Amino acid sequence: MTAKLQLVGVKKKLRGRQVLDGVDIDVNKGRSLVIIGGSGQGKSVTLKCALGLMKPDAGQVLVDGADVTRMPQEIRARVMRKFGMLFQGGALFDSLTVWENIAFRLIYADKMARPEARERAIETMRKVRLAPEFADVRPIELSGGMQKRAGLARAIIAKPDIIFFDEPTTGLDPITADAINDLIREMVDDLGCAAVSITHDMPSARKIADEIAMLQDGKIVWRGPTASLETSGNAMVDQFVAGRADGPIQAVV
Structure with missing residues (x-):
């Protein structure tokens, strides 16, 4: 079986420091891989290379067996549309309502009509158990856990093949964090997508991972x-x- 996502021998140097020194990971459809490791070990850089936000100095990033690091920009952009992302801080736009944040890709990339996009956003809010009554409020009016739910809804609304989670429980109390972990596991199973998460939260890692990989010294x-x-x-x-x-x-220290 061809891995949905694969990093082969990925290296990346930043400010003279070898942050990634030959990272090899792969994840198949319907599987959840969690990368653990201490601060400064390269977890975020690994995620950024996988997402195409950084270009590796060496190695390959393969999506369905095709190396995206060597693709022409227009083809690479189409491949990247297979991705969904839950950012660590939520990364919601304060100037937009909750539903507009969730439907951002549908409106601005897919050019979907706003009424249809709003309907899809509310449908997705229900999936992550965020009440539709919050559709028209601003993100600042939501609790931290509700912002994570909104971020998760935005990540899954386009039904991605590969979804990334960046420290999904950071800043949440233990009960809310556990609820978010349950939702992540449920969404990955429902979508049948490949999932890659980075975290240092071991209860979260244990709950959402099928497999765990540890990154140390790149x-x-x-x-x-x-x-x-x-x-x-x-x-x-x-x-x-x-x-x-x-x-x-x-x-x-």
Whole structure:
């Protein structure tokens, strides 16, 4: 089976520092991969390279087996339309209503008529259990958890083949975070898409992942099923999961 998304030997240097040093990951349709790792280990850069927001210095980013890093811009743009993204801070536009945020792609990229786009947005709000009564308010009027739901609705409204989650539970209380994790798992299963998430929140990783990969010093140092996380046999994984300062990973203070 051809992986829906694959990074092969991806390298990226920023400000003279080798942030990614040969990252290899792949994820198939209907599967959820979570990348864990400490701050500054390259998780966000990996996501940006996969999304096409950064161009790798070396390596390949394959979508359905085609290397998007070597495609002409117009073809690459069409491939990128297969992606959905839930940003860490929600990244909702304050000047737009909730439904306009959710339907942003439909209105401005797909040129869908506003009445139809609004109908689709409200339908998607229901899927993420965000009440339609909030469709016409501004994002600032929503709680943090509701903003995450709106961001999730925007990410799935076009039924993407591949969806990315950037620290999806950051800033949320434990109960709200657990509800968002449930929603993410439910949406991935319903869409049958490939999902890639980055997080340092271990309860979130355990709940939404089929597999977990650990990124350390710009490389994937371990990957395995979520159920094997506690018995990985990898000292770095064990230290990170336990949250211990003592171990092969040196804390940056």
